[in-house]
Amino acid sequence: MAAVGQPFENTSRPTPGLVDIPHVSDAVPVSDAVPVTARVTSPASLLIAWQLDQKSVLIVGGGDVASGRLQHVLDAGARVALVAPRDRLHPLTRSLVDSSDRITHHDRTYVPADLDGADMVLTAIDDVDVSRDIAVQSRARRIPINVADDPSFCDFYFGSQIRQGPLQVMVSTNGKGPKLANIIRQRIEDSIPKGAGAAIDKVGVLREKLKSRAPGVGGEVSRKRMKWMVELCTTWEMDELALLDDEHMETLLEGWEDNVVLSAERVGLRSIA
Ligand SMILES: C[C@@]1(CC(=O)O)C2=NC(=C\c3[nH]c(c(CCC(=O)O)c3CC(=O)O)Cc3[nH]c(c(CC(=O)O)c3CCC(=O)O)/C=C3\N/C(=C\2)[C@@H](CCC(=O)O)[C@]3(C)CC(=O)O)/[C@H]1CCC(=O)O
Numbered sequence: 001m002a003a004v005g006q007p008f009e010n011t012s013r014p015t016p017g018l019v020d021i022p023h024v025s026d027a028v029p030v031s032d033a034v035p036v037t038a039r040v041t042s043p044a045s046l047l048i049a050w051q052l053d054q055k056s057v058l059i060v061g062g063g064d065v066a067s068g069r070l071q072h073v074l075d076a077g078a079r080v081a082l083v084a085p086r087d088r089l090h091p092l093t094r095s096l097v098d099s100s101d102r103i104t105h106h107d108r109t110y111v112p113a114d115l116d117g118a119d120m121v122l123t124a125i126d127d128v129d130v131s132r133d134i135a136v137q138s139r140a141r142r143i144p145i146n147v148a149d150d151p152s153f154c155d156f157y158f159g160s161q162i163r164q165g166p167l168q169v170m171v172s173t174n175g176k177g178p179k180l181a182n183i184i185r186q187r188i189e190d191s192i193p194k195g196a197g198a199a200i201d202k203v204g205v206l207r208e209k210l211k212s213r214a215p216g217v218g219g220e221v222s223r224k225r226m227k228w229m230v231e232l233c234t235t236w237e238m239d240e241l242a243l244l245d246d247e248h249m250e251t252l253l254e255g256w257e258d259n260v261v262l263s264a265e266r267v268g269l270r271s272i273a
């Protein structure tokens with residue numbers, strides 16, 4: 001196996017236990033397509049970007065694992081009810097509890113009424129029986145739950161994560177090898193172009209400016225906007241996009257009227273190559 005830090009290599013080797021699913025080309029009419037009969041041996045997870053802003057998360061436990069979970073959900077904008085005796089709070093959790101107005105700390109052990117109003121439940125406690133009781137109660141109320149290290153009681157797993165501004169990458173091994181998820185994540189991290197987060201931020205601002213210049217949802221205007229954005233993102237380098245300021249963006253958007261994507265030099269960026 002290559003050492004950590006070397007580029008991540010795609011060997012295109014079929015994953016053992018998986019059956020190749022025929023790729024159906026866009027050009028093939030649906031009726032003529034090869035029927036997709038092959039199935040993967042075990043179901044994959046649905047990887048989605050869950051919007052937690054202003055939602056309520058119940059965290060049971062205040063140790064090492066809970067403090068990592070707490071940071072993740074605060075980063076996602078959640079309001080948190082944290083249930084754990086204060087005397088065993090991890091120092092990081094203790095300082096977050098003392099400083100964040102988005103955390104309500106209950107200095108005691110869990111009671112079922114803690115589930116009231118929760119949109120998501122995370123348990124990270126050193127008592128398997130209580131964790132499993134919480135999972136059963138949570139599921140009975142159809143609230144999604146993660147029980148740290150107890151996959152059969154989880155509705156979703158955590159993964160190994162990269163966060164660079166608006167860019168987030170999560171590696172999941174679907175419970176098969178969390179340490180390998182961590183190692184693969186480090187290799188992916190090493191391969192992400194410098195400035196990717198900044199480039200995404202700038203493209204986000206530009207897309208908003210474009211939408212206010214050419215408003216509307218769907219139809220011709222959407223198609224034209226998407227084509228223009230795709231052309232920009234594929235012809236400009238990421239580190240060029242990262243350098244865009246308001247003035248460059250206004251110049252660039254002048255090309256929009258003529259359906260033209262100006263080059264980085266034309267909008268006044270010095271050539272970086
Ligand atoms: C990714 C990460 C995210 C996070 O937790 O934040 C994460 N585990 C991490 C590390 C890690 N966990 C363990 C080891 C020791 C090595 C080893 O055992 O292999 C190490 C490595 C280390 O410590 O270095 C032990 C372990 N973990 C689980 C079990 C139970 C079991 O397998 O049955 C056991 C055995 C307990 C025992 O033996 O008693 C279960 C789960 N752990 C998951 C997530 C979910 C599946 C994710 C996936 O597979 O993709 C899942 C299913 C549920 C969940 O907890 O969400 C984080 C790395 C973050 C990072 O650093 O990048």
Ligand SMILES: NC(=O)c1ccc[n+]([C@@H]2O[C@H](COP(=O)([O-])OP(=O)(O)OC[C@H]3O[C@@H](n4cnc5c(N)ncnc54)[C@H](O)[C@@H]3O)[C@@H](O)[C@H]2O)c1
Pocket residue numbers: 060061062063064065066083084085088089090108109110124125126127130148149
């Ligand atoms: N997924 C992972 O990466 C990972 C890594 C290590 C451990 N774990 C698992 O996560 C769990 C927690 O690990 P840890 O290292 O944070 O444990 P820890 O011992 O540091 O903390 C346990 C916390 O749970 C609290 N607690 C215990 N019973 C409670 C109850 N009934 N109500 C409320 N709070 C209660 C304690 O007060 C303490 O704050 C363990 O089951 C461990 O196996 C997961």
